[in-house]
Amino acid sequence: FTKxxxxxxxxxxxxxxxxxxTYGQLDEYSNRLARYIRTQPMSRGDSVAVIMENRPEYVGxxxxxxxxxxVGALVNTNLRKDVLIHSIKAANSKSVIFGAELRDAIDExxxxxxxxxxxxxxEKPDTPVVEGAVDLNKSMVNISSDAVEVDLSLGCPRDKLIYIYTSGTTGMPKAAVINNLRYMLMSCGVYYMLGLEHTDRVYDPLPLxxxxxxxxxxxxxxxxxxxxxxRRKFSASKFWADCIEHRCTVAQYIGEICRFLLSLPPSPNDTAHNVRLMYGNGLRPQIWESFVKRFNVEQIGEFYGATEGNSNLVNIDNRPGAVGFVPRFGDALYRVALLRIDDETGEPVRGPDGLCTRCKPxxxxxxxxxxxxxxxxxxFRGYADEKESEKKIIRDVFKKGDRFFNSGDILVMDELGYFYFKDRRGDTFRWxxxxxxxxxxxxxxxxxxGLRDSVVYGVEVPGNEGKAGMVAIYDPHQTLCLQELADGLKKSLPAYARPLFVRVLAELPLTGE
Incomplete structure (x- = not known):
C-alpha cells in the first residue's frame, strides 16, 4: 500500500x-488513526473489533x-446482542471501533x-455519541497525518493482519486468521489470474x-x-446504474446478486455499461449462460474458497458452472482432493489400511x-481459538501422519479436472x-x-440461491406463541438468520446419538 x-x-x-x-488521503487517514490508537491503553498485537457499514473510513x-x-477484527454489522458479544470476545478484542449507524446495537x-x-x-459532525464511548472524530482532529513509523521487519508474511468471521460449517461465528501473505495472495491472485489492469474500476457492493x-x-x-x-448496501435496481455512472469495467457478485439482477424487468442499462468481467462465487450453472447473454458480460471469474482454509480454486477460462480447474496430473503441484464420505456420518470413508478414499471423476x-x-x-492458521481450528483438520488421509484442511463442502470433479460446487455439509447453511x-x-x-427442544435446518426454495431456514419446535401441549417467537427473532437475529418456516411438532424425532 505504501508503494x-x-x-x-x-x-x-x-x-x-x-x-x-485518493491514495494520499487514505494514507493520511490511516496514519492519524494509527497515531491516535497508539496512545490508548493497549499492547501491540491486541485485537480491535471494527463494526461499521461500508465506507472509506472502514478501510482506513x-x-x-x-x-x-x-489486528482488526471485522465484525458482521447484522449481529446483535449475545451473538455480537460472542463475536467481539471470540477474537479477544480489547476495544471496539464502531460506526455511529450502529450505536444502538453497541449501547444495548x-x-x-x-x-x-x-x-x-x-460520518456527520455533532452526531450523538454512545455514553461511555470516545468520539473518534474529535479525538483525531489534531493528530498528525505524517507517515507512521512501522517496523516492517515485524510484518512477516505469516503475521496476523485481520480477523474475518465465519461460521465455517459448524457452530457460532469464529474469528478466522488472515495473515499478510493470505491477504496478498487473494488480492493479487484475483488481479493476475483474471487479467485485471491498473486502469480498471471494480464495483464492490458486498459487505467489507x-x-x-x-x-x-x-x-x-x-x-x-x-x-x-x-456501495453502502447492495441494491439490485442501482447495480448497473452505478456501474454506468462510475465507469466500472469490473464488478463483483455472489450468486444471489445474479439471480436478483435477472429477476428485474429488462432495461437499457442491462447492456449500456462497460463491465467486461464479473468475479465472485455462487453463480449457478442453471442461470450462468442466460446471465452472460442478457448483460453482455464477456468473462465470469467464478472462484471457490473458505475464508479460514488453505486451498482456493478459480475459473479462469469461462467454463459455465465450474469453480476452478486442477489438471488430473497436477495433484503433486496443488494438493487438493475430493474424499469419499459416509452419507450418514459425514466422515471420510477409510479403507482397511485406515487411509481415506479419493473420489472418482x-x-x-x-x-x-x-x-x-x-x-x-x-x-492452515485456522481461527483465533485453536480448539476450533483443530476440528477442521483430517489426519492420515493418504499416508500416516499427513494432515488436510476439511472445507465441509461437497464438490465434484469431472474427467478433465474441472470442479463444481454441490452442497455444504454440517451445521451451517447459506441464505x-x-x-x-x-x-x-x-x-x-x-x-x-422457554427452553423447549427445537431443530433448525436449511431447506431449498425454488427460484432462490442457498437454503432458507426452517425450525421444528417440540410443542406437545400447543402452548407455543408464534407472535412471541416472531418478535423475539426480530430483536435477536439479523433478517437472513431468521427461519422463514416453522414446523410445530407433537413429537420430536431423536437419533440414538
Missing amino acids: QVEKNPDKIVIIFEDQRW TWLGLSKAGF IKDKLPGVGLYQSS YHTAGGIIGVGPALCVGITVVL DEPGIFVGKINPKKAVHD KGENVATAEVEAVISNII
Whole structure:
C-alpha cells in the first residue's frame, strides 16, 4: 500500500457515493488513526473489533490499526446482542471501533463488555455519541497525518493482519486468521489470474466484513493500484446504474446478486455499461449462460474458497458452472482432493489400511487441502481459538501422519479436472449471501420459547440461491406463541438468520446419538 501511495498519491483509490478518496488521503487517514490508537491503553498485537457499514473510513480504520501494530477484527454489522458479544470476545478484542449507524446495537451490549474500550466513528459532525464511548472524530482532529513509523521487519508474511468471521460449517461465528501473505495472495491472485489492469474500476457492493468484499474487492486497490467503487448496501435496481455512472469495467457478485439482477424487468442499462468481467462465487450453472447473454458480460471469474482454509480454486477460462480447474496430473503441484464420505456420518470413508478414499471423476466428495507448515501458501492458521481450528483438520488421509484442511463442502470433479460446487455439509447453511449457524439460531429460539427442544435446518426454495431456514419446535401441549417467537427473532437475529418456516411438532424425532 505504501508503494502505491508513493507511486500515485493523487490517484483515486476509493469512490463512495459523492466522495473520492485518493491514495494520499487514505494514507493520511490511516496514519492519524494509527497515531491516535497508539496512545490508548493497549499492547501491540491486541485485537480491535471494527463494526461499521461500508465506507472509506472502514478501510482506513483497519489499515490504521495494522500500521499501529494491532489486528482488526471485522465484525458482521447484522449481529446483535449475545451473538455480537460472542463475536467481539471470540477474537479477544480489547476495544471496539464502531460506526455511529450502529450505536444502538453497541449501547444495548456495552454493560456486558467490561474493560473493553469503545470508540465511535461518525460520518456527520455533532452526531450523538454512545455514553461511555470516545468520539473518534474529535479525538483525531489534531493528530498528525505524517507517515507512521512501522517496523516492517515485524510484518512477516505469516503475521496476523485481520480477523474475518465465519461460521465455517459448524457452530457460532469464529474469528478466522488472515495473515499478510493470505491477504496478498487473494488480492493479487484475483488481479493476475483474471487479467485485471491498473486502469480498471471494480464495483464492490458486498459487505467489507466478508472476504469477498473486504479482501477480494478492496485488496487489489490497496495492493496493486486499481480503483474500487464501494456501495453502502447492495441494491439490485442501482447495480448497473452505478456501474454506468462510475465507469466500472469490473464488478463483483455472489450468486444471489445474479439471480436478483435477472429477476428485474429488462432495461437499457442491462447492456449500456462497460463491465467486461464479473468475479465472485455462487453463480449457478442453471442461470450462468442466460446471465452472460442478457448483460453482455464477456468473462465470469467464478472462484471457490473458505475464508479460514488453505486451498482456493478459480475459473479462469469461462467454463459455465465450474469453480476452478486442477489438471488430473497436477495433484503433486496443488494438493487438493475430493474424499469419499459416509452419507450418514459425514466422515471420510477409510479403507482397511485406515487411509481415506479419493473420489472418482463425477463422484461427489468433501473438498480438502493438504496442510504444509513449511509452505506459507499451504499452511492452515485456522481461527483465533485453536480448539476450533483443530476440528477442521483430517489426519492420515493418504499416508500416516499427513494432515488436510476439511472445507465441509461437497464438490465434484469431472474427467478433465474441472470442479463444481454441490452442497455444504454440517451445521451451517447459506441464505441471502450469509452463512447461518444452526446452533446460533437454536440457542436464540430456545431462550424465546422457554427452553423447549427445537431443530433448525436449511431447506431449498425454488427460484432462490442457498437454503432458507426452517425450525421444528417440540410443542406437545400447543402452548407455543408464534407472535412471541416472531418478535423475539426480530430483536435477536439479523433478517437472513431468521427461519422463514416453522414446523410445530407433537413429537420430536431423536437419533440414538
